[in-house]
Amino acid sequence: MAAVNPAERVIRSIDRTQQRFRPTAFVFGVTKKFGDDNGGVLVANLTYTAFVTIFPLLLVLVTILGLVAAGSPGFRQGVVDAVAHQVPLIGKELTGNVHQLKKSSLIGLIIGLATLIWGTTGLAQAGLFTMEQVWNLPGPARPGFLPRVARSLLFLVLLGLVVAATTLLAGLSTFGHNALGWVILAEAADVTVNAGMCFIGFRILTPRGVPWRDLLPGAVAAGICWTVLQVLGAYLVHHFLHSDSVYGIFATVLGLVAWLYLAARITVYCAEINVVLARRLWPRSIVQPPLTEADRASLALQALQNQRREEQRVTVTFVDRQPDEPASPGTPRTPDEISPPAP
Secondary structure, three states: OOOOOHHHHHHHHHHHHHHHOHHHHHHHHHHHHHHHOOHHHHHHHHHHHHHHHHHHHHHHHHHHHHHHOOOOHHHHHHHHHHHHHOOOOOHHHHHHHHHHHOOOOHHHHHHHHHHHHHHHHHHHHHHHHHHHHHOOOOHHHOOOHHHHHHHHHHHHHHHHHHHHHHHHHHHHHHHOOOOHHHHHHHHHHHHHHHHHHHHHHHHHHOOOOOOHHHHHHHHHHHHHHHHHHHHHHHHHHHHOOOHHHOOHHHHHHHHHHHHHHHHHHHHHHHHHHHHHHHHOOOOOOOOOOOOOHHHHHHHHHHHHOOOOOOOOOOOOOOOOOOOOOOOOOOOOOOHHHOOOOOO
């Protein structure tokens, strides 16, 4: 048996401890799964496509408000403020710049709608790819062109529901004139709505054979994290950031990219929570060998998702088990074992 150096001995001791303690084992399992799926690349892809989508979304919103709510400037401003609340660090600058660009014209609406549909389609495709990677879906089990387009349109409808819901929540938070009880009620409603929207979003983007119940834990976690992100952003704006700290469009763009990156990272991690819970991909080992059964299952998933055609056969076996150790039913051997059943 090879000698173990002092550093490895310490790491293995930490590894044994985290595997025995259920909360740390689960957290490390989620973190490890994020790395296995190249989560950083998925987050970057979501951030870019969300950045392309947000400007036409605001343009369409402000244009429609200018056309249908011309006689109610208070209502129009309330909706814009509600949308700005979703990105508290730079939301005011964003909506202000879009408001300057548009003149409530039909041409602006047409251009904005066309760009929005194109951008939203890209964001939905990025979301679909992310969920396919997170759930390690083999190529033949991934949806075709028409189902992907249909899901993109559903995702566009979801964005509209988000705008409507945030408008109602903004009215709730100001109804009690910032009284503590109303603020707490508004934040609780915000968490509920955010979790509901994340749940619907996960359902639209996740393979249809995945049960609804498997999407709930990550959606609840995402709803809480999104709300905390918004509250912290609003707190920073109110107490530390002032108008002279924002240096034009350059700072606005950087702030928007940073905000979208955090939101995308939260979303991908919460999607990983669903997979780790559903497939029980913990405890994972920090140092190998030996492999845990969750390590074997994760490695098998990574290999099996590379099947590209029905005619292709991919099988995964492990030779590190003891002769009398049976294979675990939780470790897949073929792509059929990880393809979700038809709805």
